[in-house]
Amino acid sequence: MNRPKAVDVPQLLASSYARTFGEAGRAWIAALPTLVAELLDRWELKRDGEPGAGEASLVLPALRKDGTRAVLKLQMPREETTAALIGLRTWNGQGTVRLLDHDPESSAMLLERLDGARTLASIEDDDVAMGILAGLQARLVSAPAPQRLRSLGDIATKMLEQVPHAVTALTDPADRQRLHGWATAVAELVGEPGDRMLHWDLHYDNVLAAEREPWLAIDPEPLTGDPGFDLWPALDSRWDDVVAKNDTFRVVRRRFDLLTEVLSLDRARAIGWTLGRLLQNSLWDIEDGRTTLAPSSVAIAEALSVR
Numbered sequence: 254m255n256r257p258k259a260v261d262v263p264q265l266l267a268s269s270y271a272r273t274f275g276e277a278g279r280a281w282i283a284a285l286p287t288l289v290a291e292l293l294d295r296w297e298l299k300r301d302g303e304p305g306a307g308e309a310s311l312v313l314p315a316l317r318k319d320g321t322r323a324v325l326k327l328q329m330p331r332e333e334t335t336a337a338l339i340g341l342r343t344w345n346g347q348g349t350v351r352l353l354d355h356d357p358e359s360s361a362m363l364l365e366r367l368d369g370a371r372t373l374a375s376i377e378d379d380d381v382a383m384g385i386l387a388g389l390q391a392r393l394v395s396a397p398a399p400q401r402l403r404s405l406g407d408i409a410t411k412m413l414e415q416v417p418h419a420v421t422a423l424t425d426p427a428d429r430q431r432l433h434g435w436a437t438a439v440a441e442l443v444g445e446p447g448d449r450m451l452h453w454d455l456h457y458d459n460v461l462a463a464e465r466e467p468w469l470a471i472d473p474e475p476l477t478g479d480p481g482f483d484l485w486p487a488l489d490s491r492w493d494d495v496v497a498k499n500d501t502f503r504v505v506r507r508r509f510d511l512l513t514e515v516l517s518l519d520r521a522r523a524i525g526w527t528l529g530r531l532l533q534n535s536l537w538d539i540e541d542g543r544t545t546l547a548p549s550s551v552a553i554a555e556a557l558s559v560r
Contacts, residue, residue, distance in 0.1 A: 259290035260304050260313060269308035274329065281329045289313065292325060292361055296354060305369070314366065322366040323353055333474050334360040336402055340450060340475035343399050348392035349470045350461075367469060373460035374491055382457060383508050386487050387515035389470050390455055390480070394516065398450035398477035405478025406446035409439050412533055419539045428546045431554065435532040438525040447479030456486035481519075481526030484512050485534070485553070488527070492549050505556035524557045 262285050270278030293300070293315070301322065302314035310328040317323055328334045338360065341352040346365070354363040376382040416436045423429045452459075453474040463469045488508050495504045513523050531550045538547060 259293055259300070260286050260311070262286065262311065263304060263306040265308065266306035266311055270329065273308075278329065285311065285327065288327065288359055288361070289325070292327075292356065292359075292363075295356075296325075296363060298323070298325065298363075312369075315363075317353075321353075324364045324366045326362045326364055328360060330358075330360040332403070336475045337473055338362065339399060339402060340452075340473045343396070343450065344393065344473075346465070346469075348389045348466075349473060350463075351465070365463075365465070367461035367463045367471065369461060371462040372458045373468060374457040379491075379494075379504065380507070380511065382490075383487065383511045384515070385468055386455060386457065386460055386490075387512050389460060389468065390452065390483065390487070390512070391516050393452050393455070393470065393473075394449040394480045394483070396450065397448050398475070402450065403476040404446060405451075405476060405482055406443060408476070408478075408533070409443045409446060409529060412436075412529070412536060413440060413443065415536050416532075419536050422539045422544055423546070424544045425546075428551075431546060431551065432532065432535060435528040435535070435554070438528040439532055442479070442522065442525045442529065445479070446477075447482070448477060449480055450475050451478050451480065451483040453483060454486050455483065457490040459486075479522065479526050480516055481523035482530055484509065484523060484527050485530035487512060488553055489549055501552050502556040502559055505553055506559065509557060527557060528554060 262282055267282045270282050274281070289311075292298070297318040298315040300313065301316045304311055304313045306312065310326055313325040315323050315325050338352070338355055341349060341362070345351070350367055351365040352362060353365060355361065373382050373386060376385070413436055416432065420429050420432050423432060452470060453476055454472060455470055459472050460468050460470055488505055495501055498504060509523070512518070513520050531554055534550060535546055
């Protein structure tokens, strides 16, 4: 008699994997219920709620044998998941969700359970929210990065190689000029890419309320580099609200001031690497077929250029 499926895979996740990874993604999704069942048995876990999923991972609330509340997280093994495991092991719960166990073969993680219904975006006072995020970020970048992580130096070098071709896809001459300007900023910094371990995606929705600490970061995509390259997700947080305030430049510069002060960053370098992050995002957008720069990227760049 066949054992019932341990989990029904949400359609959002299945569609995302089919679209992004093709046949390999569909095969991974097909094997996912069996993998979940195996891990529940191996780690002596009991399901404790319905699965959740975005476009990249499945998360399943579970209880450990001792009653500890946890979350089983599964993603298809690739460079990003390997980096996340390295980062979580290195941080060991200091400012981030704690890694309780992991499976090297499948890259599955057993994580402490946080309050997924309460993110930093729930704090209405933006200065308070940004101050909390900056404090977490300062802790995360306080130690040198371990070996085997992606290097910002390598990433930036490849970005610069892509610019001459990418810029031809932009239809607005002003956008082409901006992209060249952002590339120039990166070219001036690429020789000193930094040696800190960056989260790479620390925004309001990736900071959850917790019991062990008031707030903890989740979903890191670690790489080695300069903390200035890690500011854009925070600057872009809750962007619709920023625009609605009709004072975009002031909000962006206020956020930037808070971040650079708490992280003790050189402002000029931080601006340069933030432009580098806008360059990276734009190159990805162009690769996906976009022919104009994102309005939020243009607004952030202009806000940081105001003296």
